[in-house]
Amino acid sequence: MTVHLPAMENILEIRGLTKTYKGGFTALNGVDLDIRKGEIFALLGPNGAGKTTLIGAVCGLVRPTSGTIQAFGEDMGRHWRRLRARIGLVPQELATDMFEPVMRSVTHSRGLFGLSPDPARIEAILKSLSLWDKRDTQIRALSGGMKRRVLIAKAMAHEPELLFLDEPTAGVDVELRRDMWQQIAEMRERGTTVILTTHYIEEAEEMADRVGIIRQGEILMVDDKDAIMKRLGRTEAHIVLTEPLSALPDAFSNYPITISDDGLTLTYRGGDGAGQGKADVAEITKALTRQGIDYQAIDQHESSLEDIFVDLVEGGRQEQMA
Amino acid sequence: MSLFNARSAGTIYKQELLRAFRTALQSILAPVLTTSLYFVVFGAAIGGQMQHGMDGVNYGAFIVPGLLLLTLLGESTSNASFGIYMPRFTGAIYELLSAPVGVAETLAGFVGAAATKSLILAAIILTTATLFVDYTIVHPFYALGFILLVSASFSLFGFILGIWADSFEKLSVVPMLILMPLTFLGGTFYSIDMLPQPWRTVALANPVVYLVNGLRWTFYGKSDVSIWLSLGLTLAFLAACVALIAFIFRTGWRLRN
Ligand SMILES: Nc1ncnc2c1ncn2[C@@H]1O[C@H](COP(=O)(O)OP(=O)(O)OP(=O)(O)O)[C@@H](O)[C@H]1O
Ligand SMILES: [Mg+2]
Numbered sequence: 001m002t003v004h005l006p007a008m009e010n011i012l013e014i015r016g017l018t019k020t021y022k023g024g025f026t027a028l029n030g031v032d033l034d035i036r037k038g039e040i041f042a043l044l045g046p047n048g049a050g051k052t053t054l055i056g057a058v059c060g061l062v063r064p065t066s067g068t069i070q071a072f073g074e075d076m077g078r079h080w081r082r083l084r085a086r087i088g089l090v091p092q093e094l095a096t097d098m099f100e101p102v103m104r105s106v107t108h109s110r111g112l113f114g115l116s117p118d119p120a121r122i123e124a125i126l127k128s129l130s131l132w133d134k135r136d137t138q139i140r141a142l143s144g145g146m147k148r149r150v151l152i153a154k155a156m157a158h159e160p161e162l163l164f165l166d167e168p169t170a171g172v173d174v175e176l177r178r179d180m181w182q183q184i185a186e187m188r189e190r191g192t193t194v195i196l197t198t199h200y201i202e203e204a205e206e207m208a209d210r211v212g213i214i215r216q217g218e219i220l221m222v223d224d225k226d227a228i229m230k231r232l233g234r235t236e237a238h239i240v241l242t243e244p245l246s247a248l249p250d251a252f253s254n255y256p257i258t259i260s261d262d263g264l265t266l267t268y269r270g271g272d273g274a275g276q277g278k279a280d281v282a283e284i285t286k287a288l289t290r291q292g293i294d295y296q297a298i299d300q301h302e303s304s305l306e307d308i309f310v311d312l313v314e315g316g317r318q319e320q321m322a
Numbered sequence: 323m324s325l326f327n328a329r330s331a332g333t334i335y336k337q338e339l340l341r342a343f344r345t346a347l348q349s350i351l352a353p354v355l356t357t358s359l360y361f362v363v364f365g366a367a368i369g370g371q372m373q374h375g376m377d378g379v380n381y382g383a384f385i386v387p388g389l390l391l392l393t394l395l396g397e398s399t400s401n402a403s404f405g406i407y408m409p410r411f412t413g414a415i416y417e418l419l420s421a422p423v424g425v426a427e428t429l430a431g432f433v434g435a436a437a438t439k440s441l442i443l444a445a446i447i448l449t450t451a452t453l454f455v456d457y458t459i460v461h462p463f464y465a466l467g468f469i470l471l472v473s474a475s476f477s478l479f480g481f482i483l484g485i486w487a488d489s490f491e492k493l494s495v496v497p498m499l500i501l502m503p504l505t506f507l508g509g510t511f512y513s514i515d516m517l518p519q520p521w522r523t524v525a526l527a528n529p530v531v532y533l534v535n536g537l538r539w540t541f542y543g544k545s546d547v548s549i550w551l552s553l554g555l556t557l558a559f560l561a562a563c564v565a566l567i568a569f570i571f572r573t574g575w576r577l578r579n
Contacts, residue, residue, distance in 0.1 A: 021579065059420040062579045084422040095413030097337075099344060111333030112421045154417065 011037040011162055011193045012058065017067035019053050019217075027053040029217040031067070035162075035195060040188050042208035042225075043197045050217040051197040052092055055164045059089045071162065085113055088160030092167050092197075094147045096154065098140035102131055105139060106153045113158035125153050129183065145172045149180075156187075163187065165196040169203060181207050201302070205229055213308070234303035235277020237268040239285070242294040251287055255280060277302070326430075330423045334431025335438075338405050342439050349401065349439060350446065353393050357447050360389050361454035364511055377513050377544050382455035387537040388510030390447055391472065394440050395505055395530070398473050399497050402436035402480030407493055410484070410576075419578060425571040429564075433477040440473035457541070465540035471556055472533060478563035485576050504530045514546050529555060 012035040019028040027050045035041050043051050056062035058069055060080060069076040071083045096105060106122050126132045129149045134142060139150055148168065155163060168184065169177045184207055187194055198204055204211045205225060212222040221228070244263035256270035268284060271277020281300055288295060342349050361382065369381030376384040409415035418428065451457065459465050487493040508530030514522055525531055526547070536552030539545035545552070570577070 056579065059416075060578065061416055061419050063574050081422045081424065084420060087420070089416065089420045091413070091416045093413050095416060097341075097409075097412075097414055104340075108333055108337055109417065111336075112330055112417065112423065114327040114330045114422060116329065 009036060010034045011072060012195075013070040014054075014058070015068045015070075017054070017057060017069065018065045019050075019057060019062060020065045027217050028057070028064075031214075031217070031219055033212060033219060033222065035193060036210070038188065038191065038193055039209040040184065040194045040196070040207055042204035042211045043195065043214055044199075044201065044204045044211055045197070045214035046199065048216075049214045051214060052166055053217075054214070055089065055166055055195070055197070059087060059164060060084060085158065086161045088155035088158065088163040090148075090151050090155045090163070090165045090168060092170065094144065094151065096139060096151060099138055101136050101138055102126070102142075102150055102153075103135035105150065106157050109154040110157035115158050121159070122153075122157060125156050128186065129153050130179075145176045148172065152183075160192065162193045162195070165194060167197050167199075169198070169200075177203075201308070230272050234269060235271035235281060235300065236303065237277075237281045237284075237298060237300040239266040239268070239288070239295050240264060240297040240299075241266065242296050245293070249291060249293070251291065252284065255284060257284070325424070326426050327422065330421065331427040331430040331434070334418075334423075334427065335435045338432060338435030339438065341405070342401070342435070349397070350443065353397060353443055354446055354450055357389055357393060357450055358454070360385070360392075361451065365454050377515070377542075379542050379544065380455065380457075383457035384513075384538075384542075385511055386448070386451050386455065386457050387541045388534050389451075390444060390469070391530075391534050391537050392505050392510055393447055394444060394469065394472055395476050395501055395533075396497055397443055398436055398440045398476035399480035399483065399501060400494075401439050402433055402477040403484035403487065403493055403497075405432045405436060406481055406484035407487055411490075415577070425568055428571070429478070429481070429567060433474065433481055436477035436480060437470070437473040440477065441469065444469050444473070459541050460543045461540045465537070468537050468540050468553075468556075471560065472537070475556060475560040475563060478560065478567065482563060482566055482570070485570055488576070504528055505534075509534045509546065529559070532556070 012033070014031055014033040017028055017031040017033075018026065020026045031050075031054060033054075043054065045051050053062055057064045058071070058076065072086060074083060076083055100108070103122065103126070106126065107117060107119075110117065110122065123132065126135055129152060131146065131149055131153060134146065139147060142150065148171070152165070152168070165184070169180055172180060181203075184194055184196070196207070208225050210222065211225050211228045213220045213228075223231075241264050245259060246263060248257060248259045248266075252266075255268060258267050258269075259265070260267070266284075268277075268281055271280060278300075281298070285295070285298065364385055365382035369385075372381045406415075409418065483493065483496055507525065508528045509525065510530075514525045514531060517525055532547055532552040532555045535545040535547045536549055536556065539549045539552070569575075
C-alpha cells in the first residue's frame, strides 16, 4: 500500500481502472493516474486510445468494469452526487439541443446542476468566450468553433473546480485554436484544474503542465511537459543534394546525420524537442553552403505521436530484455 | 447533500415544457383536430342513428371519456418517450448523465412535464367536445384524479419506451401496433356489454378496458367493470413502471455504457 500524500495535492486519483465494453473490447486496461490540483493535464493519444472512455468513466457516462476513482479525496461511486457538482465536462461531440438560444442553454446547464440562476455569472462566462453577442442566437445557427465554445460555457456554468475538455480544439482553425489555448490558460489562473485530450503534440506542448501518454487503453508515461518533450522530441530532416557525395564530409561527423546509398540524401535525426533539432538543421545547411555543396530541397518535420509511440514501445522492450 | 434537488428537477421540467411549446402545432393542434374528426364521424354521423344511446347515455357523450383516454394514452407515451429518446439519439444526454441528478429528479422533470402536457391537452379536448355534444361530469374530482393518474402512468411508460428504443422505428412501433389497437378494442367507442360471448370475456383481458371504464364511471357513474379493479390495475401499472425505471437507473441500462 502506498502512503497517501496530503489530500490537497491530488484532485483526482484513478487506480486500476479497467473498462471492457459489452462487445468484449477492453478500452481501458488497469489505468493508474493522479491529477494535481490546479494543473493543466493533457492526455495525449491516437484515435481509439481510450481517452474519451477514461473521461466518461470519471464523469458518469461509462460504468467502469473495475478500479476506483477518487475525486477531491472521496470515492466517486459512493459520493457521486456531491462530487459531480464540482466537475464539468465538455464532450468531444457537439451534442446539445441545437434549437435552444445560447443564453438559455447555458442557464439551463447551471440549473441542472442545482444552482440558483446567476445572470451576472453567465454574462461573464459568455463574454470570456466571446459569445455575448450571440446570446439570443439559436445554437444551430453558430459556426462549429462557436458551438464548441457554447459547450464550454455550459460546462463552466456551475463553476466546476475540475474541468474535462475532450478535444477542445477539434475542428477549430489555427487562430481560434490560439484563442482557446488562451482561454484555457485563464481558467487555470482562476483556479480550475483542467484535463484535456488531444492528438497533437504541439497542443500538449503549448498548454499543459503535465502530459500523460495513452495508447490502447494503457498509460505509457506521465511526466512534466518539458521532461517529456526532451525525452521524446525529435527533428527529422532530409536534405536532397544536387550532386551525389561519395562520403559524409568530416565537418558533419558531430551531428546525427546519415547519407543515403546513392549519396544524394542527407538525413538528420536528433534534437531534444525544445528547438535544438531545428537549430542543428539550420547550422548544417549553412555549413553545406560554406563548403560549396549545393542542395535542392529540405524536408523537415518534428516527430509525430506515432514516432513517439514507436520509441516508447521499443524502449520498453529493450528495458524488458536488459 | 439532499437526496432530491428540486432545482435540477425544475430545470428539466421547464426545459421539457419549453420544448413542447416549440412544437405546439404538433403537440396541441393535431390532437384537437383528430378529436374533432372523431366527434364528427362517430358522435354526429353514427351516433345520430342510435336512438337509445349507449348504456342510457347519449352516444356522442358516451364516447367523450373514451376519446379523451385515446389521446391521453398516445400523447403521454409519445411525449415522454421522445423527451428522453431525443437526447439519447443526439448525444446531448451526456449533460444529464454527468450532472448531480438522480432518478427522482429525472422522473419529476421528464415525466412531470409529459403529464403536464397531457393535462393541458385533456382540458383542450374536453372544451372542444362541448362544441359537439352536451355532457356533464358526475364526479369531476375523481375525473381529474383519474386523468392525472393515467397521464402519469403512461408518461412513465413512455419514458421506459424512450430508454428501451434504439431507433425511431421502435419508438413509434409500440404506440402504433400495441397501444392503438388495444385502445380501439378496449371499449372506447362501445360498451363491452354489447359484445357477444366469448368476445366479452376476451375483451376483459385488455387492460385498456379498465382504464376506459374507470374514466367513464367518473363521467357518468356507469361502468362495465368494477371501478375498484380499474383503480387497482392503474395503480399497479404505475408502481410497476416506477420500479422498472428505478432498476434501469441503478444498472445504467441503455443510458451509461
Ligand atoms: N460504446 C462502445 N462500445 C464498444 N466499444 C467502444 C464504445 N465506445 C468506445 N469504444 C471503443 O473503445 C476504444 C476507445 O475509444 P475512445 O472513444 O475512448 O477513444 P479516444 O481515445 O477518445 O479516441 P479519439 O481520439 O478517436 O476520440 C475504441 O476502440 C472504441 O472503438
Ligand atoms: Mg475521444
